Amino acid sequence: MISKQIKILPTGQVAILTIQNPPVNSLGSALRVALGKALNEAIADPGVLAIVLTGAGKLFSGGADIREFNTPLTSQKPLLRDLISTLENSPKPTVAAINGIALGGGLELALGCHYRVADAQASFGLPEVKLGVLPGAGGTQRLPRLIGVEAALDIITSGDSINADDGLRYGLIDQISVGDLVQEACQLGLLAADSTEGMRRLSRGPVAAPKDPGVFEVARQQAGRRYRGCMAPLECIACIEKTLTSDLDEGLEFERERFQLLVNDDQSKAQRHVFFAERAAMKLPDADVQPRPIKHVGVVGAGTMGGGIAMSLANAGIPVVLLERDQAALDRGWKVMKDNYAASVKRKKLDQFAMEQRLALIKRTVEYQDLANVDLVIEAAFEDMDVKKEIFSNLDIVCKPEVILASNTSRLDINVLAAATSRRSHVIGTHFFSPANVMRLLEVVQGAETSPEVIATLFNLARVIGKIPVLVGVCDGFVGNRMVSPYTREAHFLLEEGASPAQVDGALRRFGMAMGPLQMGDMAGLDISWAARKRMAPTRPAHIRYSSVADRICEMGRLGQKTKNGFYRYEEGSRNPIPDPMIDELIKECALAAGIQRREISDAEIIQRTMYALVNEGARILEEGIAQRSSDIDVIYVAGYGFPIFRGGPMFYADTVGLPEVLATIERFHAEHGELWTPAPLLKELASSGRKFSDL
Numbered sequence: 278m279i280s281k282q283i284k285i286l287p288t289g290q291v292a293i294l295t296i297q298n299p300p301v302n303s304l305g306s307a308l309r310v311a312l313g314k315a316l317n318e319a320i321a322d323p324g325v326l327a328i329v330l331t332g333a334g335k336l337f338s339g340g341a342d343i344r345e346f347n348t349p350l351t352s353q354k355p356l357l358r359d360l361i362s363t364l365e366n367s368p369k370p371t372v373a374a375i376n377g378i379a380l381g382g383g384l385e386l387a388l389g390c391h392y393r394v395a396d397a398q399a400s401f402g403l404p405e406v407k408l409g410v411l412p413g414a415g416g417t418q419r420l421p422r423l424i425g426v427e428a429a430l431d432i433i434t435s436g437d438s439i440n441a442d443d444g445l446r447y448g449l450i451d452q453i454s455v456g457d458l459v460q461e462a463c464q465l466g467l468l469a470a471d472s473t474e475g476m477r478r479l480s481r482g483p484v485a486a487p488k489d490p491g492v493f494e495v496a497r498q499q500a501g502r503r504y505r506g507c508m509a510p511l512e513c514i515a516c517i518e519k520t521l522t523s524d525l526d527e528g529l530e531f532e533r534e535r536f537q538l539l540v541n542d543d544q545s546k547a548q549r550h551v552f553f554a555e556r557a558a559m560k561l562p563d564a565d566v567q568p569r570p571i572k573h574v575g576v577v578g579a580g581t582m583g584g585g586i587a588m589s590l591a592n593a594g595i596p597v598v599l600l601e602r603d604q605a606a607l608d609r610g611w612k613v614m615k616d617n618y619a620a621s622v623k624r625k626k627l628d629q630f631a632m633e634q635r636l637a638l639i640k641r642t643v644e645y646q647d648l649a650n651v652d653l654v655i656e657a658a659f660e661d662m663d664v665k666k667e668i669f670s671n672l673d674i675v676c677k678p679e680v681i682l683a684s685n686t687s688r689l690d691i692n693v694l695a696a697a698t699s700r701r702s703h704v705i706g707t708h709f710f711s712p713a714n715v716m717r718l719l720e721v722v723q724g725a726e727t728s729p730e731v732i733a734t735l736f737n738l739a740r741v742i743g744k745i746p747v748l749v750g751v752c753d754g755f756v757g758n759r760m761v762s763p764y765t766r767e768a769h770f771l772l773e774e775g776a777s778p779a780q781v782d783g784a785l786r787r788f789g790m791a792m793g794p795l796q797m798g799d800m801a802g803l804d805i806s807w808a809a810r811k812r813m814a815p816t817r818p819a820h821i822r823y824s825s826v827a828d829r830i831c832e833m834g835r836l837g838q839k840t841k842n843g844f845y846r847y848e849e850g851s852r853n854p855i856p857d858p859m860i861d862e863l864i865k866e867c868a869l870a871a872g873i874q875r876r877e878i879s880d881a882e883i884i885q886r887t888m889y890a891l892v893n894e895g896a897r898i899l900e901e902g903i904a905q906r907s908s909d910i911d912v913i914y915v916a917g918y919g920f921p922i923f924r925g926g927p928m929f930y931a932d933t934v935g936l937p938e939v940l941a942t943i944e945r946f947h948a949e950h951g952e953l954w955t956p957a958p959l960l961k962e963l964a965s966s967g968r969k970f971s972d973l
């Protein structure tokens with residue numbers, strides 16, 4: 278776990294302690310025991326003049342072992358903070374030789390050393406905030422003392438990493454290695470051992486006040502925007518603020534208390550659930566199947582989605598051929614893409630050169646023949662089965678035999694598309710989310726005959742372009758949109774029963790959703806679901822409750838933000854929803870026509886009706902095998918639908934509430950509102966056997 282080597286240099290002996298705990302050199306309890314022992318031996322060894330700490334393989338350390346949180350192992354001695362204190366109080370100089378990555382507890386360990394040297398590729402970060410906790414081994418106290426309050430606030434509250442150049446600029450590291458990292462660290466240690474200046478230690482007193490006393494308030498506002506509703510960033514800020522008034526020991530005590538509070542809270546458990554859920558979702562369903570290389574991709578349709586998909590590919594350096602039905606549509610799509618890139622340049626997220634390079638990777642065409650040599654085609658034309666079938670049969674003719682044909686359809690049957698080709702095993706769904714160049718979720722839709730190799734290839738491509746792939750099966754709306762249907766259905770019913778659009782959306786925003794269902798409908802365009810409802814109208818049983826509110830709104834030509842009105846109205850150039858009394862009247866008319874007596878609706882009812890509609894449908898999806906794991910559903914909702922990460926996704930949320938309680942409420946809704954609320958058998962089974970979705 279810790280390999281110890283004594284290096285004899287002309288100027289003296291150095292103990293080199295190497296952390297060896299693959300895959301990420303995490304600092305679990307067994308490793309801490311080994312490190313504590315090695316450190317004490319090195320300190321006691323009279324021949325050793327300095328101690329260097331480094332990591333085996335490609336990285337220094339990825340930090341604490343998160344799986345140990347909330348288990349007795351976290352409190353097993355030595356704690357990380359004990360080791361850091363040993364390093365800091367060592368009578369011999371301690372130097373961190375940071376190879377590759379130092380994250381979380383790994384960086385805190387390095388902060389305990391008297392000196393830090395890193396290689397040029399190194400990166401440093403304290404990502405704890407992303408897991409709903411804070412750096413609990415001194416990070417919030419030592420980093421501000423080392424690099425100042427402002428920079429520490431940035432690093433700790435964002436959770437993002439910085440590179441070696443920035444590390445040097447901030448003073449986080451003392452030097453960037455130009456040759457042999459460990460050798461240079463040894464030399465630095467011996468130089469320090471030889472110095473008469475005494476041991477360099479971070480100040481124990483308070484840190485200097487920031488130039489702008491408003492920095493904490495600004496940080497709180499930024500954290501509120503970025504980590505909506507999460508407690509952890511605010512606790513991080515409080516800890517950093519504490520460095521202004523406390524010495525190191527007091528600050529460490531404060532940090533410890535705040536860490537304990539967070540680590541035991543449901544928010545952090547939910548965030549850690551999402552962290553592991555994403556990793557599970559991204560695992561290839563069949564690890565033995567090799568993905569094929571994808572060097573060249575065709576995209577059909579240069580509209581909202583096709584443009585974003587082409588940009589995602591080009592951003593990862595993959596050449597794209599973009600096909601449209603005519604030159605005018607192609608030019609329109611091209612202009613939008615150029616404008617999007619130009620906006621990124623203006624916001625300094627991208628430089629001009631990179632923008633030109635990316636645009637140069639996208640060739641435009643109206644000729645199918647130009648797709649003859651691509652390895653994959655992603656179709657993003659109109660959501661119309663006939664249009665898509667024709668495109669797929671054209672592709673079947675011009676493309677090379679081994680090409681993979683993918684559709685970005687939101688709801689249509691992948692198997693029908695596959696049947697329009699002579700290679701059903703090569704057809705798959707790739708359901709990107711809007712805007713496709715930004716949103717990280719990708720539902721990978723497995724058709725009845727899609728081959729494992731094709732799935733593996735799409736999973737690999739997703740990783741290359743920075744998306745989170747989640748494998749789903751074929752059904753109307755796959756996982757995400759299928760669950761949205763009962764969710765919005767309940768939102769519409771609640772309007773008829775007495776709530777206003779602003780009340781429904783407000784309650785769900787306060788619950789933590791990025792936006793409420795009615796505002797989301799206005800943003801996506803109300804015509805899309807209107808068309809789907811019209812398609813289903815002939816087969817809809819007459820005895821099942823149906824709300825006509827959304828249809829009536831669409832019939833007025835109000836299709837959402839794009840027409841400046843929908844459930845709300847919008848002022849020119851603004852996306853801010855303004856309640857519209859005309860809609861309140863329309864809702865009342867619909868309720869009257871349906872014979873519904875309007876009443877007071879509580880926020881609690883809004884949450885239960887909408888959330889449990891998601892959960893019940895999610896349970897059916899699991900029963901049918903449309904999703905592989907309940908945690909996959911959580912990933913889809915958090916990454917694709919603005920579900921609050923601190924609630925862990927709808928299925929985790931249901932587990933947190935308790936399935937017996939969720940079921941009892943659903944049974945009550947069933948009695949009150951009828952068969953749309955029939956409890957899913959899986960939910961009943963789990964609730965009656967005392968299990969949770971996460972036990973599946």
Ligand code: NAD
Pocket residue numbers: 577578579580581582583600601602606610656657658659660661664668685686687688708709710711801
């Ligand atoms: P869009 O109307 O913005 O773009 C469709 C583009 O396809 C248009 O530019 C059109 O000219 C082009 N097109 C139509 N027929 C074509 C043909 N035969 N050959 C070549 N090009 C053709 O639509 P969109 O919002 O980008 O949606 C595209 C697909 O993505 C749909 O299947 C939709 O359901 C799906 N989708 C949309 C969203 C979304 O939020 N907009 C999200 C996920 C999936």
